[in-house]
Amino acid sequence: MNPSVVVHGVGDLRVEDRPAPEPAAHEALVAIAYGGVCGSDLHYVSHGAAGESVLRAPMVLGHEVVGVVERAAADGSGPAAGTPVAVHPAGTLDPHAPHPPGRPNLSPAGTYLGSAARVPHTDGAFTGRFAVAAEKLRVVPEGLPLRTAAVAEPAAVAWHAVARAGDVTGRRVLVVGCGPIGLLVVAVLRRAGAGEVVVTDLHASAVERALALGADRGIVATDGEAIAAVRADVGFESSGSPRGFASAVAGLGPAATLVLVGLLPPGDVAVPMARAITAELDIRGSFRFVDEMGEVLGALADGSLRVDGVVTHEFAVVDAVEAFAVAADATASGKVLLRW
Structure with missing residues (x-):
């Protein structure tokens, strides 16, 4: 068989x-x-x-x-x-x-x-x-x-995305979307020494999973005021939705870096680019990974990358x-x- x-x-x-x-x-x-x-x-x-x-x-x-x-x-x-x-x-x-x-x-x-x-x-x-x-x-x-x-494979996607953001040590980070990739981004951020990790998702159960994994604070995605008040230094859009992209742009402070991990739908997407321009956001794509799987397997084995839950x-x-x-x-x- x-x-x-x-x-x-x-x-x-x-x-x-x-x-x-x-x-x-x-x-x-x-x-x-x-x-x-x-x-x-x-x-x-x-x-x-x-x-x-x-x-x-x-x-x-x-x-x-x-x-x-x-x-x-x-x-x-x-x-x-x-x-x-x-x-x-x-x-x-x-x-x-x-x-x-x-x-x-x-x-x-x-x-x-x-x-x-x-x-x-x-x-x-x-x-x-x-x-x-x-x-x-x-x-x-x-x-x-x-x-x-x-x-290991999806964690390598998250590992690559965090590397695309540069040094996250001590920085306030916003993760939009708490599906498996968003959760693994949280795990990698914790290992990388991020300061405060704030997450948002439409579903309270997904936010709870991220908090259990090590996120410091969770926001339900419909609370636009709370998201805008985060003013993060770094953001990760992992929902793959135009609405998530907009939330990520809104939740970042000036001169912040936004990494797009979730794959948005093909074709034109309406996003608040005026805010991205006036805040001088640095927007970066992140596509799959190169050869980070070896590092990920090592980090899983030594316990420095926690993926419980x-x-x-x-x-x-x-x-x-x-x-x-x-x-x-x-x-x-x-x-x-x-x-x-």
């Missing part, structure tokens, strides 16, 4: 038994243990697209996965059989494609597991046995449970449809894991 989570179209998610792959010489065969349901996975099921990536054929979902090497790469590269690993989901169609130095995440030739950005689509790793280039495997440190390591639910892969329904309800869940 090789149970795989496949989206066929809007509202059409299935668990199928697909043939186990035969790895190439440079690939390892990984027995997947856990996979985290990401917002992009949810968008493919609910809208048939994630941003500008439109689903045109059935696709295996999933890019937040950990497991154990079942068969090492035949060419001798990568970790040995029996090694617990996390999978780096990024790849490239052309390693020589031009991109800013040290920033392959911005390459126009980039690929990502479980993405419909290209045709044919790039299948993901929500499957029992997964063949992957050995160079994409990151060894999970001894003593770190795979269930905890399962958040980020994972709220775990489902067997056969219950993937239910898992996706729970993950789509922001009032009920944080990060939802599938278990193989």
Whole structure:
């Protein structure tokens, strides 16, 4: 059996038994243990697209996965059989494609597991046995449970975003959106020595999760006055909504830095740019990550990155449809894991 989570179209998610792959010489065969349901996975099921990536054929979902090497790469590269690993989901169609130095995440030739950005689509790793280039495997440190390591990929997204803000030591920070990425931004900020961390979300339950993780103060997103009074030095927009963008701009003080982590809808978005201009805000994008997964795994292992409470639910892969329904309800869940 090789149970795989496949989206066929809007509202059409299935668990199928697909043939186990035969790895190439440079690939390892990984027995997947856990996979985290990401917002992009949810968008493919609910809208048939994630941003500008439109689903045109059935696709295996999933890019937040950990497991154990079942068969090492035949060419001798990568970790040995029996090694617990996390999978780096990024790849490239052309390693020589031009991109800013040290920033392959911005390459126009980039690929990502479980993405419909290209045709044919790039299948993901929500499957029992997964063949992957050995160079994409990151060894999970001894003593770190795979269930905890399962958040390494989204935590790397948060790690990258916090790095994009520069030094946050002692600074007042506003985090807009307390979904899984927002929660992990809070966790990384605490490790990075941020001063006061203020969070806001439409849902009180999400704010409570952020407070339990280490945020100092929470504001319900409908309280515009309270958000405007924060006057943060640094902001992170992780809701991926125009309203969240507007809240982030409103909640920052003059000369503050705003990092956009949440992926806004494609096309034109109305935002309060006049305020951004007159306050001389420094607005920066943050897209996925480069190779921060190794640092994240180390920080999870040594306990300096606390992620208690980020994972709220775990489902067997056969219950993937239910898992996706729970993950789509922001009032009920944080990060939802599938278990193989």
